[in-house]
Amino acid sequence: MEIRVTENEDYITLSLKGRLDFASSSNLKEEILKRVAQGKTRIILNLAQIDFINSSGLGTLVSILKEMRLAKGRLLLSNLASYVEEIFEITQLSHIFEIYPSEAEAHEALTASRVNVS
Amino acid sequence: MSSDSTLLEGLLEQLSSADAFDREDAISELSRIDDIQADAALVTALEDPDKGIRETAAEAIVRRRSSYAPTFLCQYLANENIGTRNLASEILTTLGKHAVPALSEKVFDPDQDVRKFAVDILGTIRDGSSVEVVVRALSDSSLNVVCSAAEALGLLADPKSVGPLVETYDRFAEARAQIVEALGKIGDHSAIPVLVRALDDTDPVVVFTAVEAMGSMWTREVEPYLRKLLKREDSALQEAVVSSLIKLAHATDHSVLDDLPAAQLQTCLTRAVRSGDRQTKLFALEELRSWETPAAVDLLLGALADPDEDVALKAKELLTIAATAAAEKISQALRHASPTVACSLLDMIAASGNSHFILDVVPLVDNADDGVRERVTSALGRIGDQQVIPLLTKLATDHVGHVRSAAFKAMGWIGGDTALDTLFAGLDDSYPDVRQAALGAIVLSCSSDAIVRLREDLNHQSPLRQIMAAQALGWIGEKAVVEPLIGALNHPEWEVRKSAVDSLGRIGDRAAIEHIRILLSDEEPQVRKSAIDALVALARDDAYRDILSLLEDEDLWVRFHAINTLGRIGNPDATAEIVQFLTDENDVLRVAAAKSLSMLQDKRALPFLRNLASDRNQDVVGAVNDAITKIEGVV
Numbered sequence: 099m100e101i102r103v104t105e106n107e108d109y110i111t112l113s114l115k116g117r118l119d120f121a122s123s124s125n126l127k128e129e130i131l132k133r134v135a136q137g138k139t140r141i142i143l144n145l146a147q148i149d150f151i152n153s154s155g156l157g158t159l160v161s162i163l164k165e166m167r168l169a170k171g172r173l174l175l176s177n178l179a180s181y182v183e184e185i186f187e188i189t190q191l192s193h194i195f196e197i198y199p200s201e202a203e204a205h206e207a208l209t210a211s212r213v214n215v216s
Numbered sequence: 217m218s219s220d221s222t223l224l225e226g227l228l229e230q231l232s233s234a235d236a237f238d239r240e241d242a243i244s245e246l247s248r249i250d251d252i253q254a255d256a257a258l259v260t261a262l263e264d265p266d267k268g269i270r271e272t273a274a275e276a277i278v279r280r281r282s283s284y285a286p287t288f289l290c291q292y293l294a295n296e297n298i299g300t301r302n303l304a305s306e307i308l309t310t311l312g313k314h315a316v317p318a319l320s321e322k323v324f325d326p327d328q329d330v331r332k333f334a335v336d337i338l339g340t341i342r343d344g345s346s347v348e349v350v351v352r353a354l355s356d357s358s359l360n361v362v363c364s365a366a367e368a369l370g371l372l373a374d375p376k377s378v379g380p381l382v383e384t385y386d387r388f389a390e391a392r393a394q395i396v397e398a399l400g401k402i403g404d405h406s407a408i409p410v411l412v413r414a415l416d417d418t419d420p421v422v423v424f425t426a427v428e429a430m431g432s433m434w435t436r437e438v439e440p441y442l443r444k445l446l447k448r449e450d451s452a453l454q455e456a457v458v459s460s461l462i463k464l465a466h467a468t469d470h471s472v473l474d475d476l477p478a479a480q481l482q483t484c485l486t487r488a489v490r491s492g493d494r495q496t497k498l499f500a501l502e503e504l505r506s507w508e509t510p511a512a513v514d515l516l517l518g519a520l521a522d523p524d525e526d527v528a529l530k531a532k533e534l535l536t537i538a539a540t541a542a543a544e545k546i547s548q549a550l551r552h553a554s555p556t557v558a559c560s561l562l563d564m565i566a567a568s569g570n571s572h573f574i575l576d577v578v579p580l581v582d583n584a585d586d587g588v589r590e591r592v593t594s595a596l597g598r599i600g601d602q603q604v605i606p607l608l609t610k611l612a613t614d615h616v617g618h619v620r621s622a623a624f625k626a627m628g629w630i631g632g633d634t635a636l637d638t639l640f641a642g643l644d645d646s647y648p649d650v651r652q653a654a655l656g657a658i659v660l661s662c663s664s665d666a667i668v669r670l671r672e673d674l675n676h677q678s679p680l681r682q683i684m685a686a687q688a689l690g691w692i693g694e695k696a697v698v699e700p701l702i703g704a705l706n707h708p709e710w711e712v713r714k715s716a717v718d719s720l721g722r723i724g725d726r727a728a729i730e731h732i733r734i735l736l737s738d739e740e741p742q743v744r745k746s747a748i749d750a751l752v753a754l755a756r757d758d759a760y761r762d763i764l765s766l767l768e769d770e771d772l773w774v775r776f777h778a779i780n781t782l783g784r785i786g787n788p789d790a791t792a793e794i795v796q797f798l799t800d801e802n803d804v805l806r807v808a809a810a811k812s813l814s815m816l817q818d819k820r821a822l823p824f825l826r827n828l829a830s831d832r833n834q835d836v837v838g839a840v841n842d843a844i845t846k847i848e849g850v851v
Binding site for chain 2: 119151166167170185189
């Protein structure tokens with residue numbers, strides 16, 4: 099699996115390509131925890147080019163999410179293919195991950211900070 | 217619409233019928249006639265004793281938007297019957313800008329009540345063209361009309377009316393509250409001197425209104441005047457001042473509050489959070505965002521019980537951020553919380569992911585409230601580890617379905633296979649949500665034992681368990697599931713075979729190719745279609761010949777799918793096969809053929825496509841034209 103990192107001012111995006119399974123997910127976790135240790139605790143994972151994910155991949159994402167929470171960070175997922183969305187629904191992970199249709203919407207959620215009082 | 221005078225006369229007479237159905241028919245017919253008499257009759261029908269007829273007439277008047285109707289309706293502003301008057305007012309409001317000329321005339325009616333109603337409606341309509349006439353109403357002899365004019369100008373919010381309002385302020389003491397409110401709504405800074413004067417008015421209503429109006433001015437210029445009021449011994453006034461200062465803080469910058477003495481700021485915010493209006497509470501809570509003091513946490517905890525959902529939600533959001541600093545207080549609050557507040561705290565704890573709270577959450581496992589028990593399981597799932605699995609196992613047998621469902625979800629989030637027996641028992645639960653949650657947890661267990669048991673389930677006596685097993689194996693997706701899934705390709709249940717094919721296509725192990733090929737002649741069309749997709753995923757170009765064979769499938773939708781897939785694969789050799797479908801008797805297949813040829817972009821298809829330019833079916837014509845455009849664009 100390829101991981102392309104884009105650093106923005108106050109968050110980073112990791113765009114994943116390929117398969118998220120046992121082998122690749124441990125690389126992903128390492129990559130993310132490295133960034134968290136550097137203080138980059140706002141992360142968007144763009145899964146548009148993930149064509150396969152299995153239970154190992156899911157388990158690692160859950161474990162990454164827990165670490166992010168302890169670091170008071172935020173992990174958002176975007177651009178899930180319909181098959182990947184389905185597996186998130188089946189495993190009820192859609193209830194604990196913040197999932198957005200596009201990277202732009204994930205970014206908007208990440209940067210929105212004040213209540214909009216009308 | 218044309219009028220027929222005989223018909224019209226007949227309908228007008230029918231309006232006097234004793235039978236309500238006759239009158240209603242007459243209304244319906246009149247609403248289609250373009251004639252001033254019809255307009256007048258429809259307005260008259262607003263006084264009909266039957267409510268249905270009145271409503272029908274009202275709808276007709278609004279729909280027609282006749283130029284005469286507003287004038288007729290305005291006559292009803294003097295009607296003694298309040299219901300009729302209100303209905304006429306409502307219709308005039310709905311007509312909006314269309315009614316402004318007629319209403320403007322009524323601002324000078326001899327009857328002061330009519331003048332007042334006309335001004336009220338003009339304010340509600342909020343059309344800028346009525347500002348001038350409403351300003352003139354500020355000079356009316358009737359106090360009621362003047363007050364209505366002030367209110368209406370507030371709604372119209374035109375800065376041009378500030379001058380006249382200020383002049384009227386000095387002339388009409390009894391209208392000062394309405395004038396000050398209007399100046400606040402307009403928000404023009406030229407009104408500030410009058411607002412300052414209003415702060416010293418003997419009428420407390422005027423003072424309070426002026427304080428609120430200053431909050432809407434959105435300029436620091438008013439700040440000193442508001443701060444001065446904080447020294448008055450009037451707690452209600454101080455609260456009003458705090459509301460306005462907080463609004464100013466958010467509209468301008470936060471320095472409005474920054475240099476308030478800490479104690480006073482705390483008092484201000486405390487009052488605002490506890491007793492302000494919704495907007496004030498939300499602003500005040502935002503001020504607490506960067507505070508992690510015990511006092512701030514206390515305020516946030518208190519706000520969790522606010523009856524306004526948005527306020528409670530904001531407090532929860534901020535507590536989540538402050539969770540670490542506020543842990544001790546949150547733990548204490550949880551011990552004595554009502555079920556509603558406990559649920560909010562548990563949600564917040566779950567979101568924090570902080571395992572510090574486990575000891576506080578565990579005692580609530582046996583709480584009498586099932587909402588609390590559900591939140592407890594979710595919180596344990598998010599902050600717990602394998603050590604809480606026994607508790608979740610207990611909750612997985614709760615008598616309430618959504619608690620059981622939450623327990624299985626939580627076990628999935630924690631992972632591991634120590635509770636496999638419980639998870640598999642969940643697959644037989646009577647609630648579909650629970651079964652689904654148990655299945656998800658099995659998938660997330662990443663367990664080789666789970667794979668073994670799922671493999672056994674492929675031969676379970678329950679077809680539902682068989683199907684779920686095939687699905688779960690596919691979602692697990694590890695190498696170890698390939699063999700059982702290949703075995704499942706021969707399953708007697710077609711849904712199991714389909715699930716197995718779909719899963720093997722996703723997993724991508726080429727060992728499955730030959731087994732899937734056999735399913736191209738499965739008895740079930742859905743399985744054949746899945747086999748096409750799986751072969752394309754596994755074998756790509758090598759699947760070409762297999763898919764060609766399905767162009768003659770007995771099932772329409774399998775043929776359709778095969779045509780589409782050939783286009784997606786992109787092998788130009790398919791052109792010759794696909795063009796035959798351009799003359800198929802079935803529209804769906806002709807469309808599919810055109811779209812597929814468009815994907816192949818083979819110019820040899822052009823003559824065949826052009827022959828279809830005048831197909832009887834517009835969808836076909838559309839698809840053909842698109843294909844021609846795309847192919848010609850490439851050539």
